Amino acid sequence: MTTTTGRSGHSGRPPQPRSVEPAAAGVVGGKLRWRTSRIQDPGALLDVLARRAPAASALAWVRREEGLVGWGEAARVEAGGEHRFATAAAAWRDLVLGAPVVDDVRLPGTGPVAFTSLSFDAASAGGGVLVVPEVLVGRRGGVVWVTTAEPVDASVGVAVGLGPESAEPESAGNGAPVEPVHGPGAVRYADGALCGPRWATAVARAVARIQAGELEKVVLARDLVAEAEHEVDPRWLLARLAAAYPSCWSFAVDGLVGATPELLVRRERGLVHSRVLAGTIRRTGDEQRDAALAGSLARSGKDLEEHEYAVRSVVSALAPHCRTTTAPDAPFVLHLPNVMHLASDVTGVLDDARPGGAPGVLELAAALHPTAAVCGTPTPSAAALIAELEVMDRDRYAGPVGWVDASGDGEIGLALRCARIDPDDARRVRLFAGCGVVAGSDPMAELAESDAKLVPVRDALGGA
Ligand SMILES: C=C(O[C@@H]1C=C(C(=O)O)C=C[C@H]1O)C(=O)O
Numbered sequence: 001m002t003t004t005t006g007r008s009g010h011s012g013r014p015p016q017p018r019s020v021e022p023a024a025a026g027v028v029g030g031k032l033r034w035r036t037s038r039i040q041d042p043g044a045l046l047d048v049l050a051r052r053a054p055a056a057s058a059l060a061w062v063r064r065e066e067g068l069v070g071w072g073e074a075a076r077v078e079a080g081g082e083h084r085f086a087t088a089a090a091a092w093r094d095l096v097l098g099a100p101v102v103d104d105v106r107l108p109g110t111g112p113v114a115f116t117s118l119s120f121d122a123a124s125a126g127g128g129v130l131v132v133p134e135v136l137v138g139r140r141g142g143v144v145w146v147t148t149a150e151p152v153d154a155s156v157g158v159a160v161g162l163g164p165e166s167a168e169p170e171s172a173g174n175g176a177p178v179e180p181v182h183g184p185g186a187v188r189y190a191d192g193a194l195c196g197p198r199w200a201t202a203v204a205r206a207v208a209r210i211q212a213g214e215l216e217k218v219v220l221a222r223d224l225v226a227e228a229e230h231e232v233d234p235r236w237l238l239a240r241l242a243a244a245y246p247s248c249w250s251f252a253v254d255g256l257v258g259a260t261p262e263l264l265v266r267r268e269r270g271l272v273h274s275r276v277l278a279g280t281i282r283r284t285g286d287e288q289r290d291a292a293l294a295g296s297l298a299r300s301g302k303d304l305e306e307h308e309y310a311v312r313s314v315v316s317a318l319a320p321h322c323r324t325t326t327a328p329d330a331p332f333v334l335h336l337p338n339v340m341h342l343a344s345d346v347t348g349v350l351d352d353a354r355p356g357g358a359p360g361v362l363e364l365a366a367a368l369h370p371t372a373a374v375c376g377t378p379t380p381s382a383a384a385l386i387a388e389l390e391v392m393d394r395d396r397y398a399g400p401v402g403w404v405d406a407s408g409d410g411e412i413g414l415a416l417r418c419a420r421i422d423p424d425d426a427r428r429v430r431l432f433a434g435c436g437v438v439a440g441s442d443p444m445a446e447l448a449e450s451d452a453k454l455v456p457v458r459d460a461l462g463g464a
Pocket of ligand 1: 262341373453
């Protein structure tokens with residue numbers, strides 16, 4: 001694990017972060033100061049991002065027009081390996097501890113905020129990051145704000161052109177022009193680690209191992225590699241994903257872009273919330289048939305079993321940190337344009353009487369990860385079977401992605417229905433999709449389900 005920090009320019013790809021020796025207390029580079037002010041409504045957050053953020057540093061966490069977008073890098077913490085959650089949490093605590101903050105809005109997501117994306121697997125080459133944007137624009141209810149972050153010793157502040165008087169930004173922070181949002185052009189797809197039939201064989205092996213009593217559930221994923229004619233612009237993907245999947249959280253962090261329906265954990269003013277999904281059926285596009293399918297999903301023993309494992313894993317991970325946790329008796333059916341899922345909203349009241357206080361959202365994510373929705377039950381056997389059968393690095397897919405503020409509140413989703421833009425060649429993108437496998441799973445049905453889960457990013461890329 002290395003802890004690094006750096007500041008990006010305002011156009012092109014951000015420079016490689018400058019490595020610094022982590023200080024004894026874990027302080028990352030220089031201290032920052034933050035300022036949040038309320039602004040006039042500048043229009044849809046993703047339109048602001050399109051107008052103002054360089055493609056390479058675009059950051060987003062948006063759902064139904066609310067959320068946060070950001071750009072530039074005031075600080076960057078590399079957080080890979082086994083201790084990636086603790087590294088990110090400690091670096092964030094150090095950055096905000098005693099930092100000068102002027103916050104005229106005081107809502108969750110105002111004041112200091114960092115975006116994060118961490119690998120699914122501790123051994124992944126994909127590592128993880130915590131990124132503090134130079135400029136962030138947020139919206140919640142009718143309130144819109146801008147936050148700037150800059151070194152405490154900066155003589156010139158970040159010029160955002162988004163002051164209380166200004167509704168329409170003119171240019172990127174510090175005045176640099178931003179390249180227009182562009183499409184990827186023609187896109188060609190190739191198999192990732194396994195072609196479809198081989199992946200279905202892996203699913204069949206997993207079913208046999210489950211039937212032999214080795215484990216109860218495993219989530220197997222596959223990847224596709226897309227090669228685009230032009231560099232893939234996260235702002236292009238975000239706009240399309242958010243328009244097509246408004247009930248999902250559309251995100252972009254460090255080249256990981258997607259629209260996830262699954263919230264690992266939200267921490268807000270002493271309450272926690274997790275949206276657990278497991279159990280899926282593809283939509284046909286015919287409303288009557290889909291209604292019948294939704295009914296059969298809600299009664300499917302196989303899907304209810306798969307769902308139950310996922311809910312139990314979340315409740316048992318949250319319980320030690322909560323005074324109370326509540327899970328519904330039965331899931332509801334979440335309708336997305338491509339698939340329907342069994343879904344349960346688990347809630348809890350944080351126990352702030354614990355020594356050291358209540359954990360922040362990053363600590364809660366660490367306690368939850370990996371849930372049975374993306375790994376399996378029991379966790380160690382499922383993780384081992386994933387390593388054996390998937391034969392690929394999941395990178396940031398199925399890992400935590402989201403944001404955290406100075407109070408430890410924030411939202412962390414599971415990075416599903418997403419793609420990772422290759423940091424070394426932005427024309428190359430890896431897409432991922434996975435399926436929960438239990439004793440009653442049919443490998444060909446799982447293959448079809450994984451294809452359906454690849455649809456959001458494939459459609460957003462606009463390729464064949
Ligand atoms: C693993 C993915 O999705 C997960 C698996 C699901 C399932 O198998 O039914 C449903 C939702 C997610 O928890 C994915 O989209 O890649």
